[in-house]
Amino acid sequence: MEKNLVEYNCPSDVFMKVLKGKCKTTLLVLIKKGVNRFGEMKRALPTISERMLAKQLDELEADGILSRTVFAEVPPRVEYALTEYGETLYPIVKEIRKWGRIHQEKTLQNI
Numbered sequence: 001m002e003k004n005l006v007e008y009n010c011p012s013d014v015f016m017k018v019l020k021g022k023c024k025t026t027l028l029v030l031i032k033k034g035v036n037r038f039g040e041m042k043r044a045l046p047t048i049s050e051r052m053l054a055k056q057l058d059e060l061e062a063d064g065i066l067s068r069t070v071f072a073e074v075p076p077r078v079e080y081a082l083t084e085y086g087e088t089l090y091p092i093v094k095e096i097r098k099w100g101r102i103h104q105e106k107t108l109q110n111i
Contacts, residue, residue, distance in 0.1 A: 018063050018089075021056050023048050025093045028082065031066065032090055036079045065089060 019025060023045050030036075030044055042053055057080060060066040065086035071077040082090060 015092075018065070019093070019096075021059060022052050024056050024060060025097055027053075027056060027060065028065070028086070028090060028093050029097065031080050031082055036081060038078060038080075041080075060086075 026045065027041060030041055035041055035044055038053070038057075041057075042048070042050060045053065048056075057066065057068070061068050061080075064083055066080050067083050069079050069081070071079070
């Protein structure tokens, strides 16, 4: 019988696997700020394709970070929200982005 492979993963690698992907941390920030519809997110992230945006949202939903609500309207309306579990990730993402900005500035000063 095959052992559960999760026990062999480094916890920080598991964390990085969840956030790995195009603009996932930015998506979490946008949704937290109320930009929670697909079209709004696409406009806020012009460098990401619709296909990639949908993939990232699906992955975050599959990991329990986001919830997706479909409203029975014409045309259909879909909204995303951080789950209670996703809310626990938000402060970490905020700090990672803060460090990223500091590192970008440091790197630009060395050019």
